[in-house]
Amino acid sequence: MSRIKLPVTRYYGSKRKLITQIWDEFEKLGIEFTSTLDVFGGSGIFSYFSKTKGKSVIYNDIFKFNCINAHALIGNCFNHLSKDEALDLLEPKAGRTYKSFVAEHYKGIYFPEIENNIIDIAVQNIQHMNDLGKRNAAFYLLIQSCLIKRPYNLFHRKNLNLRTNFTGGNFGNKTTWERSFSELFERFNKELDEFCIKGVQLPIILNSSALECKASADLVYIDPPYFRKNGHVSYHSRYHFLEGLVNYDEIEVKINFNKNHHEIIINKSSEFENKDRIINDFDNLLKMHSSSIIVISYRNTGIPSIEELGNLVRKYKNNVRLISLGDYTYALSHNKVQNVEFLIIGY
Numbered sequence: 433m434s435r436i437k438l439p440v441t442r443y444y445g446s447k448r449k450l451i452t453q454i455w456d457e458f459e460k461l462g463i464e465f466t467s468t469l470d471v472f473g474g475s476g477i478f479s480y481f482s483k484t485k486g487k488s489v490i491y492n493d494i495f496k497f498n499c500i501n502a503h504a505l506i507g508n509c510f511n512h513l514s515k516d517e518a519l520d521l522l523e524p525k526a527g528r529t530y531k532s533f534v535a536e537h538y539k540g541i542y543f544p545e546i547e548n549n550i551i552d553i554a555v556q557n558i559q560h561m562n563d564l565g566k567r568n569a570a571f572y573l574l575i576q577s578c579l580i581k582r583p584y585n586l587f588h589r590k591n592l593n594l595r596t597n598f599t600g601g602n603f604g605n606k607t608t609w610e611r612s613f614s615e616l617f618e619r620f621n622k623e624l625d626e627f628c629i630k631g632v633q634l635p636i637i638l639n640s641s642a643l644e645c646k647a648s649a650d651l652v653y654i655d656p657p658y659f660r661k662n663g664h665v666s667y668h669s670r671y672h673f674l675e676g677l678v679n680y681d682e683i684e685v686k687i688n689f690n691k692n693h694h695e696i697i698i699n700k701s702s703e704f705e706n707k708d709r710i711i712n713d714f715d716n717l718l719k720m721h722s723s724s725i726i727v728i729s730y731r732n733t734g735i736p737s738i739e740e741l742g743n744l745v746r747k748y749k750n751n752v753r754l755i756s757l758g759d760y761t762y763a764l765s766h767n768k769v770q771n772v773e774f775l776i777i778g779y
């Protein structure tokens with residue numbers, strides 16, 4: 433079987449490495465479907481793969497920055513942005529006054545000062561673009577560049593010092609962090625050139641919370657935040673900075689200055705991120721999609737357990753399979769409990 437080439441994702445919980453295995457399980461069970469709904473879309477890799485497989489695709493995520501990424505990568509047939517337009521985003525324009533929310537409020541937190549200034553300029557140049565296709569592509573370049581420049585590709589800690597004082601270790605790559613924005617913009621623009629493809633029809637991209645998403649499809653893929661028993665960190669905390677960039681004019685009034693990492697409170701929700709309501713949230717979501725094929729990705733060490741989830745799916749589906757996709761314990765993890773990725777399929 434020829435492998436489908438996939439873009440690299442720098443996203444926590446991305447199923448890029450598992451997607452072929454996941455799809456193989458559908459084929460083994462012989463389940464048939466022509467449309468997919470990716471309720472917790474994230475990097476968009478499930479929707480991207482569905483598109484390559486000729487399905488009608490609906491992508492959804494609670495965060496606008498993820499939806500913008502999805503628009504750029506899967507929401508069209510070609511990259512709307514040229515290399516010159518991409519590089520031009522990094523230049524201040526004569527006669528334009530720029531705000532400096534990132535430089536003023538994120539000094540010493542995520543990026544060095546010179547990069548904070550570039551981010552402020554790039555976002556505001558993007559805001560001035562009238563062509564939506566170009567604007568989404570431009571945000572994709574900025575978002576991917578910000579992710580790749582961060583140790584662990586995350587924003588839940590004030591830890592610029594990990595980058596500036598780096599003397600070795602296996603949590604990142606100093607050479608990559610220090611690449612210029614122009615080099616990265618060129619690279620990610622080429623990535624869009626390569627990976628924007630035609631599908632049977634243009635995917636629909638939705639920006640709702642899972643329980644408010646009214647869409648449906650033959651197969652519904654549910655890959656929610658994995659709720660850790662100890663020390664759960666929310667997706668909002670991990671990525672608030674990127675959500676702030678795509679809502680730039682609101683940043684200043686939405687920063688929680690009491691938090692070291694200056695969390696920007698936009699689109700924060702406790703849905704699927706709260707121990708006391710997570711089982712109810714799953715039950716409500718499964719009820720909403722009870723007439724579709726249901727596919728859930730989850731790990732064995734979280735809340736709820738795989739068995740509890742399987743029982744919830746059994747309330748709505750006659751055939752339920754719990755499938756182990758293998759051990760995903762991180763090399764660096766201090767936790768000795770085996771971390772196994774599961775697929776629960778109800779049909």
Ligand SMILES: C[S@@+](CC[C@H](N)C(=O)[O-])C[C@H]1O[C@@H](n2cnc3c(N)ncnc32)[C@H](O)[C@@H]1O
Binds near residue numbers: 443446447701704
């Ligand atoms: C495990 S990740 C999904 C990863 C994705 N399947 C991939 O391969 O990249 C969970 C996603 O759910 C989104 N999310 C968190 N809470 C949500 C909610 N209540 N409704 C919809 N999306 C939510 C997060 O933004 C995150 O992108």
